[in-house]
Amino acid sequence: MTLSPAALLRLLSRFAFALTLVGASMTAAGQGTILIGAPLPLTGGLAPEGLKLQRGYDLWAEEVNKTGGISVGNAKMPVKMVYYDYQSNTPRAVQLAEKLITDDKVNFLFSPFGSGATKAASAVSEKYGVPTIAPTASSVEVYDQHYKNLFGTYTPNSTLTEPIAELVRKNAPQVARVAILARNDLYPLALAEEFERSAKARGLNVVYFEKYAIGTLDHASAITQMRAAKPDWIIATGYINDMVLVRKQMSDQNLRAPVVTMINGPAYQEFIDATGALANNVTTASWWHPAARYTSKDVFKSSENFTNLFRTTYKVEPDFTSAGAAVAGAVLQMAIETAGTLDRDKVRSALRDGKFATFFGTIAFGPEGYANSYTPPVLQIQGGKPVVLVPADIKMADFRLGV
């Protein structure tokens, strides 16, 4: 009795996949190590941001392990970060999040980069009940699923747009016409919509509002149209690669305005390096800046200490993305230490109820899962360096007009 070749082939293929499963089950956690999973965009359009996140996580893990690890009850357990590269491709981020949970058996998860990917992957965390800290998700749309396992360290987008709009109204009352160009992606679009709201609330006239597709390389059309609309305030949203392109192509077409705001980009050194003199007087906002002066109960002890440590280790200034990653670790650590156990339910409660004094500011997660407990700084590039304009207690310079 022989098997027909088709059936043989079919059985062979099942055998093949049974083998792959055996391979899968062989990666188990070492005893006494806390595994934290973090899918990162290490290649692709978001690679610069992915690298920043990795640096933040690594620095935190290093600091924690220097002290022996996280205190869980009476023991100290070292921390191990588990990374996978999702190549800036959101579905892959979701797949890898699931792989980290089911295959690598991580204890906790950090979200992938950005609001869009965070929201996508949060469904996985919720399914499996794994507390997940989102270090880079500020749009309230990310949290509208009422998930219990997602905790976002960024304050919502309106906390970025309101201070800037206020600043413009006070210092440049002649500004009347606003042009907005947004990347068609969750966070940049949500942020742009918030800007529209903040501008309109102050009686400004939004004369242009368009979206550009993810991966757009040529913004000439949009810039031409903006030029025709004669705006006083230009707002562009996207990620660092987009912002560099837009700023350069604006100069290609001689597009100028009294106020130009770009988020996310100018707060990063890479933007300043790539655009040179074009960066001057561009305004931006972020959730943290090295000028911050918080003292904290986390492993870093203070903002200054974190900044110095980062500078010594990586030879560059830390930006808000790296800091955000490090504080995600710090917050998780404090929650585990409060809970005294690695049990996911107990840690989840600790995260939900806690008020964490970190080097990033006080972080307390609201009922929807995101923090609204500190003031994000507004920055402007002056003389090739970012200076803080708001909040007043760390203000470094006055607002300048004209880009």
Add this chain to the structure above:
Amino acid sequence: MKRAWLIGPAAAVVLLIALPFIGNNYILRIATSMLMYVALASSWNYIGGFAGYPSFATAAFFGLGAYAGGILQFKGVPMVAAWLIAGVIVTAFASAVGRAILRLRGHYFAIASLVIADVLREVINGMTGVTGGGMGLNVPVMKIDVTTQARLFYAAMLAVAVLAVVTSALLDRSRIGFGLRCIEQNEDVALRLGVHTARYKTIAFALSSIYPALAGAVYASWVSYIDPAEAFDVLFSIKPIIMALLGGAGTVAGPIVGAFIFQAMEELVWRNFLSVHLGLLGLIVVLLILFLPQGLLRHRLLRPRMRPLLVKAP
């Protein structure tokens, strides 16, 4: 001993039914994915294998089904109903589009079918209010535990795959199937011989859209989040073609075999060679085309024993 060849497929069927009870979630996830591709590959076969029209529209049907199903569920339509309605919508769409593009031949048809997905993707990307645009669509997550969910989606995908294969078998033996094969051999002659080429092609094209649409709708519920770039990914058009070619285009069992083997290879590659995964896939495709263009089931070595599974020998 005449029925000996049935043992293999029978064993496979038993395994398929037993899997939810013996496998863990991860295995079920892989199996669900495999079944999805069985459905996609078998469906492509109706228009690509039987009729010989190289359709690259599978991704368009899949993505549209995913969005239709996802949006309906978002608006509160119960899951299974949403799936079925999505299937109907996409089939109607395919019939309409098919009438327009099936007049083209060869390269032009291929490109036209490929571009449909792009147009749909851009349109959906732009309709931010309804579809979420670039922000993606979150399909409501079911409030049941993970294991039951895994089993549920496995069962759903299994159903779609079975339907696709059964349709393939029925088509194969039917008059329409015969007509399609005539079209594949020589369309002009077939027309002259009285075959209703336009009608048959449209039927095949519409049929080739149903199961990808259903699979897409199930997929959207399964992964709970879709965005335009992902749902209309060209690989959803390409992989089923490769699977059908691997197993043998124009046969009923070919796409099934091709789907399983290709997926097993892919899983092994993805797990171990993440960074060269696409390149290795490309290499497999190239080797396949150069050395095995007729597919496994039609290969000389296997041919004498394949007779029962090949109703119409090439």
Add this chain to the structure above:
Amino acid sequence: MLYLQVLVNGVLLGGLYSCIAVGFSLVWGVLNIINILHGSLIILGAYAAYFAFTLLGINPFFFVPLAGLLLFLLGYGLQAGVINRVMGASVLITLTLTFGLNLILENAMILAFKADYRKVVLDPPLGLIEIGTAILPRDRLYAMVLALILVAALYVLLRTTRIGRAIVAVRMDRDAAALMGVNVERIYAVTFGIGAFMAGAAGSLMSVMFPISPLTSVTFLGKAFVICVLGGLGSIPGVMVGGIMLGILESFGALWLGPDYSTTIAFVLLLVLLMFRPTGIMGKRGFD
């Protein structure tokens, strides 16, 4: 004023688009193969120019012929070695083969160069020219002019040189050409090589204007399709017209429908053309 600038934007880009599409059109017209690799070949040319610039200081505009030459060698080798085995096979086979080859090339590039964006930054920047109310960035202007010169050069090559006439002959009637003593296989390889040359040259020109990454290759492929169908296969003037038309269409499309729809217009147009006039605006003619 606005319309003038929009038109200028379109024309500037259109010239470059012609260069992007002409190689693709040639291969399709002569070998009857849709070369899915085309987009990646453009990117490879762009990388070659980028590295020549950052490591050797060669200006990408001057590097154009070298980029083309490198890609010619690659293209010739690919056709003679691999693609030649499926000449005459069905659309499905050839399309899938070039798709597979493209996957390999893309992965190789991602591994070698990382998928991050690279940008050639000319220092000092080339600046802009103002003509009335319209602004022409110099880098785009030079790129357009060079692109059109290259396409015109190809046209001349096909009309006047022996090998050019051989290519046209193969295109018109393969068997007759063979009977006349043309080595068809070699012509196929040369043609594919020339297609790759034009792709590499286009990539080199583009490296000044846009960031480079293996992930963007599929966009160029899409544009090449549209231009070929717009302008008609087998016609170099058609490709020029098609390229400029696409540039203008995208520019005005962005104006009327928003920047995020500019590529949709191209695809919708493609579909409409395929349904009603697949031979394109200029129709199908020999390469003359």
